[in-house]
Amino acid sequence: MRRLSVFAAAAVALSFAIAPASAQHRIQIGCTATSDCASAMVAIDEGIFRRHGVEAEMVRIGINSNIPAALLSNSIQIGGPTASVFLQAADGGLPIVAVAGASVMSPETSANPAIFVRNGLTLTKPADFVGKKVGAPGLGAYLHVLFVKWLMDNGVDPGRVNFVEVSFPTMTDVMRSQAVDAVVSSEPVVSRMVAAGVGSVGARYVSELNRTDPVIFYAASRAWATQNPQAVAAFRAAITEAARIVNTDDDKANRAIAKFTGQQLALVQSVRRSRSEPALKASDLLWWIEVMKQQRLLQGTPNVEQLVLP
Structure with missing residues (x-):
């Protein structure tokens, strides 16, 4: 009986020990x-x-x-x-x-986002994007908002840039077809587009914001x-x-x-x-x-x- 009592007590103690994991x-x-x-x-x-x-x-x-x-x-x-x-x-x-x-x-990860420019154009400064067609993966979303902030901080009216929505998976094809002049993107999509030879990085604009x-x-x-x-x-x-x-x-x-x-x-x-x-x-x-x-x-x-x- 004493042995049974010991086992019973041990079982009760074990049930309390595992209670947090089961609840x-x-x-x-x-x-x-x-x-x-x-x-x-x-x-x-x-x-x-x-x-x-x-x-x-x-x-x-x-x-x-x-x-x-x-x-x-x-x-x-x-x-x-x-x-x-x-x-x-x-x-x-x-x-x-x-x-x-x-x-x-x-500072390390702010280098991931970039404005990526199609072949045949050189767009590196905010003023260069006036009158250009720029794709963004969601208007009013993170990358687009910060790109507009970069433009405004440098005296460029974002209303003079033609923004359209372009999803990440379609960016390489859109750039290859030159349907837009540039896309707001991030890694690893940027590196994929570089490897595909469809353009080049214009600016690492989030790094310039330094936030x-x-x-x-x-x-x-x-x-x-x-x-x-x-x-x-x-x-x-x-x-x-x-x-x-x-x-x-x-x-x-x-x-x-x-x-x-x-x-x-x-x-x-x-x-x-x-x-x-x-x-x-x-x-x-x-x-x-x-x-x-x-x-x-x-x-x-x-x-x-x-x-x-x-």
Whole structure:
């Protein structure tokens, strides 16, 4: 009987020990095929979410601007919108809130975006793009907003540039056909176009802006975040741990990125990945709001204190 009691006590102790792992918060995390959500990818691959009581799944979203709607429909519980997409959605009245940081601009990764120019043209200065037809992967999205900022900072009226939407997968063909004069793009697409011989880099315009503001951050519907404070806390703890790996361990970070994005590992290794920064303050959104108001992309002035979950 004494032996049975010992085994019973051990079983009870074991059940308490594994309770946190079995009482999982289930979270689907939606991001585009980019390294900006690498902290969530690593947190899954390295079992970090599980250690923090989160059963997480990454969901690939085709277009970043679809993320706010996916959050509100509960197709995903957490998503990685760009700062510009998030602010336009919030300004439009969608009840979403930022819960943690994902990626930030940095001197290393700001060299990834570029204005890529077709063969036969030399366009390197902001004034060179006046009257030209420029393709962008989403008007009002991250790369387009920063390109317009570059133009305006150098005295060029963006209204004198003819912008059209051109998706990343079609950029090489569009440049080869010379349907546009240039495209706003980023790595690894830029390197692919260089290799295809369809043009050359005109300017690394984001580097010239020299900013360290957020690129993408993790957001949720306000209702879900309010109703699931423990899940939010566990998510934050996990990506904080994972962010250190993203920023210091190339092998683990690149493997996780390649797995989620579906890109070949060699290609992922060739591109400077975004710096992961899990901390996010309300004040981190102020520069973006200023830029977007300057471009008349916001109807009002969002209250940043209400947009970032404490």
